[in-house]
Structures are given as structure tokens and as C-alpha cells.
Amino acid sequence: MLKLAQYWRVVSFFSLLVVAGISVIFLLSRYQHTQVVANVEDASHGDLKAGVRVAERIISDVSGEQQRLVRFLYGTPPVSGLVRASEHGGTDPLDGTEFPQWQQRLQTIFISMMQQYNFVTRMRVILADGQEIITVTKKGGQVQLATAEDSMNQSNQDYFREISQLAQGDMYFSEIGLSREAGHIRLPYQPVIRVGMPIYHADEQHQYGQLVVDFDAQQLVQSVTSALRKRLIPILTTESGSFIYHADQIRQFGRELHSSHSWEHDYQKDSPLGDIYPDVYWYTDTQTGDRYLVTSESVPLGIPSHQFRIHSSRIVIHMLLSEQFHHAELLERDNFSRATIAGATISVLVLIAIAAFTFRIRMRLGYLEEQNRAIISGSVDAVIGLDMAGRFSIWNEAAEKLFGYPASKVLGTKASQLTLFEDFDYLQFWLRMKADLQPMTEELQAVTKTGMLIPVSVSFSPIVMDKGYAVGIACMVRDIGQYKAYQAELLKLIQGLEERVTERSRVLTQEYKQEVEALKQQQKTVTYLGNEMKLRLDDVQETLGLCHQEASTPRQQRLLDKLGQYSQTLTQFVHDLLCLSASEASEPEEILMESSASKIQVGSNGTTENIPQQDSGEPPELICWNRSGALSRMMNNEALLEQITQMYLESAQEKQELLQHYVHKHDQEAVRRQSHAMKGLAADIGAEIVAEYLGEIEQGALNTDHADLLALYERFSDAYKQLLSEMTGYVHGQTADHSSS
Structure with missing residues (x-):
């Protein structure tokens, strides 16, 4: 427990700390507010300019596509064929095609193009006097060919007069206006862009007529509005200020519909956004009283070319950002800034506690890591680690000594790039370990850096986390060369013993057969031989007892146990022999010795087995099944x-x-x-x-x-x-x- 004085000192310290923190928060908030205002103004300016660039790109792309389509139609053979046929009495001198045939072919092209392109509303060929000779229109989604009675004279139209002044190869883009039919505005309203090119006679001095294509401007408007961010409000006007697109459709096309709505009439310019943004102003909507940040840009229709001129009207893009959005973002960022400053002050104390806790954990992890490193480094077995990508992640000193590769050369290398074991299929092993996640042990031949083969025992164990997924594979490699040498030596001893016993049994059997008729006269000799064998078997038993003491593996123990059984069988045989020699039986006992000798065999692996003599020890031959x-x-x-x-x-x-x-x-x-x-x-x-x-x-x-x-x-x-x-x-x-x- 703290004493009272100490308690008050702690309370005073934390009180001063709180007061200082509040002061810092207040001062930083005042400074940060200025920064937030500048950032929000910069973001608003950037959004408006980005919206204008998007609209410019879309207008350029759409009008460029319209330009290419009109130029393609202008280059089709029927256009020039009409001119040649009209100049030569109705027959084209090149191929003899009549004027009506060229006219029909061009009508077919117009119909096909209008069926293919939804944004084309009308295609026409107009003679120099203003009379339409080919007119294909689209009504209600259906393409229709106008008859001669429906053809109109367009000589009083502005676009006709403008195209009449163009040189050969030039192109004209009209202002976006409402489509008209028989001099009247079509219902429902359909904004169009008229793109035309003059058609000249062969002398290139006199104009034969005009190729005029009407495009649906609604496609362009929809492309612009759909590509912009939701917070931006686009307004498109003509150069004179008439609205082409406005969210309030009543204000659109005021000049053609004889209303007073226009940009200059409906929006009043106020103050600029700031000294560093002279191209962005605050505007007030005189109809609703709402204020907007506005930047404007005039964009020409069509794509300029060095080969021909384009006479086009311009679309003025007004990009608006509502004052509500602007102030809402300012308030949001301001609140966020204050919360950030307050949170940062609180976080400092939290970070101190976290830092202390993290330092303690890192110290503990470092100790455990050093402990694991010491265990791995001090292991007499080679310890190899693989991550799930098949790269070496652990390579201890024992592995360096066994294989001859330093850790600096191995770590990070793929296991498939380094031959550590002879005739070892890395792919099959890897697939098996990933599928089973079960440890496995193999006896393999390790391949050192110098190419020497060393017999080893390898234990593969997946490194599985608590959640059940594997992060790598650990390999424990033990050199069993000395063990193999001991095993070979023991096998050699067993084989030598087998040969000695077999030879001894053969000699005894032969002597027994030769002297069976004089058994009674040679009882003493047989007894002597039997006792001699008993002494030798006692020596064998003593040798096996010593081997039992020196055996280090269960396999060696099993081999020695079988040898003991074999020795006991021989001892019992000698005992029976002595009993028979002592008796007065006169029947030969060759069958007993032959059957006993045939029942005791030593396998190739050094173990003794009771196998019938006629059995080869191999599995029965399979005739029909491989x-x-x-x-x-x-x-x-x-x-x-x-x-x-x-x-x-x-x-x-x-x-x-x-x-x-x-x-x-x-x-x-x-x-x-x-x-x-x-x-x-x-x-x-x-x-x-x-x-x-x-x-x-x-x-x-x-x-x-x-x-x-x-x-x-x-x-x-x-x-x-x-x-x-x-x-x-x-x-x-x-x-x-x-x-x-």
C-alpha cells in the first residue's frame, strides 16, 4: 500500500499530465483545423478537375468514334459512284452502274449501319440545293427508309449552310440540339449531334451535296454522368450557355424551347475557392438558393487531324460539388483530426505499457530461441528443417559435418536442388508428407559433398501447429555406418558358426553311417565325440552369453535368441546321441540325425528358422497375376x-x-x-x-x-x-x- 503522501504525489502527477495533455490536444486541434481546411479544399479541387478530365476523355472518345464512322461512310464506293453517275447522264462510266443502283446500294449500307449502331438516329445524302435524295431514319427502334414524298429540303438549316462552306475532306460537328422532323421538334425530345462532310464533283471545285449523320447525344451524356463519382454533379452547356444536360430536365435546351434557362441566368458567380485555386469558384443556383463549387472547361467535338480540318462546336463542362458535401467532409475530417490527436495522447501511455510487455515477451522468446538453438546445435544427430515451400530452414553443425555443406550455402535453398540421399524421390515424399502429416522413418544412403555414401537412419516428422496445419518438416539424420558394420560383423560370425556347425554335423553323420554296424564296439568313441560336441556347444553357449551382453539393438537380441534356440537344439541332439550310444539298440539312427540337421537352417539375414528341406522359402509362383x-x-x-x-x-x-x-x-x-x-x-x-x-x-x-x-x-x-x-x-x-x- 502506498503511503498517503506518496498517493497524493501520484495523483498530482497524473493530474498535471492530464492538464498538459488537454492543453496539447487544444493547441494541436487549432493548428490541425487549418491543415484540414487546406486538405479538404485541395481534395475538392482535385475531385472537380478529375471529373472534368473524365468528361473530356469521354466526349473525345464518343465524338472520335462518330468521326470515324462518318469518314468510313464517306469513303464507301456508292458515295463517289453517285457523283460519277450524275455527271454522266445517270450511268457510272467506270463500271456502267446506273444512278438508282448506286442510290440503292448506299441505302443498304445506311440501313445496315443503323441496325448495327444504336446511337445513330438518321443518315442522309443532301444535294447542293438542300434536297434530300437518301434518308434513313430510326423510329421506335425500327430503321425506316424515307420515300421521295417524305424527303425535305434542308437549305434553310444552320448545319447545311455551315457544311456548304467546307472544303473537300473537312468535317463539321454541330451543336447538340433537339431532333426535328418536318421543321418541328420531335417528341419525345431527342438530343442529337449532326456530323457532316461535303461531297464534291470530280473537278473538286463544285459541291455535289452533303453526307449528314445524326447521332443520339443521350449516349454521350449518359457516359459522362455514369463515369463520375456520385458526389460530383455535371452540367453540360453549349457555348451560348444553353443547357444540354441538367439534373432538372425542365432547364434543358432553353434556347430551342424558348425558355429563359441558361448558365448565366440560373447560376450566379460568387467568390473563388482560394488564392491558390483561381479556376474554382463558388456559384449560387438562383432557382434553388443552393451553393456549389464549380470549375468549367470548354471541350471541342471530334479529334483534330493534320490531314483535314474539323469545324466543330464546343461543349462546356461545368463540374459542381455541393456545399453540403464540402462542409460535411470538412466536419468529418476535423472531427477525425481531433479524435486522432486525443487518441494519440492516450495511445502514448498505452504504447508504453505495450512496449514494456512486448519487451518482456521478446526477452522470453529470445531465451527460448537460444535454448532451442543450443539444443539443435548440440545434437549429435543431423537436424534438418524444411518449410512448406521445400526450402531448408534448419541446418545444424552435425548436418554440416555429415554432409559437408556449410549452413550459409544450404539455408534458403530448395531441397530438390541438393542431392542429400541416393535414389530418394523428393516429389513423392513431399506429396505423402503433405497428405498424411504422419512421421516416417527410412534407412537411406546419405550423399556427402565429396560423393561418399554413408548409411543413415532418417526420421521425418511434420511440424504441426496447434490449429492443425503444418508449417514445415523436421528431419533427424543419424549415421548408422558403425551399426551396420557391427551388424555385418555379427552376421559374418553367425555365418561362420553355421558353417562350422554344418561341417561338424556332416562329419559326425558320415562317421555315424560308417560305423553304425559296429555301434556297440565304438560306444566309447561315440561317447567321446558326443562329449566333445557338448563341450563345443557349451563354448557356443558361453559365446552367445557374451554376445547377449554386448548386443545394443533389439534386432541383435532377436538374432542371438534364435542362435540360442539353435544351440539348445544341438545340445538336445547330443544328449539323445549319448543316450542312444549307451543303449544296446541295434537299429541305425540315421533318419533322426538327417531330419534334425534338415530342420535347422540359418537364413541369409543371420536368423535361424525351422524350414522343411524341400521348401525353397520363396512365395508360390503366380501364373496369371502380376x-x-x-x-x-x-x-x-x-x-x-x-x-x-x-x-x-x-x-x-x-x-x-x-x-x-x-x-x-x-x-x-x-x-x-x-x-x-x-x-x-x-x-x-x-x-x-x-x-x-x-x-x-x-x-x-x-x-x-x-x-x-x-x-x-x-x-x-x-x-x-x-x-x-x-x-x-x-x-x-x-x-x-x-x-x-
């Missing part, structure tokens, strides 16, 4: 082979009976299908011979008579019975092994 081939195809997975074999046996009899039924009925197509299906299953399971017979049945089903087909089936049936017998024996053997295990 079990090893099937096991290899299943990646040496014995359990999988056993399961598939059982499944094959379950349906084998039914499939054979079905094939037999088809053969006896001589249903050739059914025999072919059934034999083909059984052939594939037989090949997969490793029954190549049966698969070959089934292939012969499949081939002969359609081109052999019934007797030959029956003969083929009988041969297959014998092989199939043998196959099922071999598989059944294998399954029973596996079941017996599982039971004994």
Missing part, C-alpha cells in the same frame, strides 16, 4: 492393393457369368462390350494374361464363328479361374497376417 506390377502401379501401397483385389473378387464371378451368357447366346455386340470392360479391369489389376485372352475375345466377337468364340472363352475361363484362385489366396494370406499382427 502382383508386383499391380503393387507398383499403386505406389507400393499394400493396403490399397488388398482393398482393390477384394473389390475385384466381389464382382468377378458375376461378370464372368454375364460374359458366358452372352457367348452362349452368340450376342456378338454384347460379348464385345463385356469383354472390353473386363479387359480394362484385368489390365488395371495386373492380370496381363487374362487381359490378353479377353482382348482376343473382343477382337473375335464380330469376325469369328460360334465354335471358335466358345473355344476362346474356354481358354479364358481356365486362366480366369487360376487368376481368382491366386487373388483369393493373396487376400486370405493378408487377412491371416493382420490377425497375427
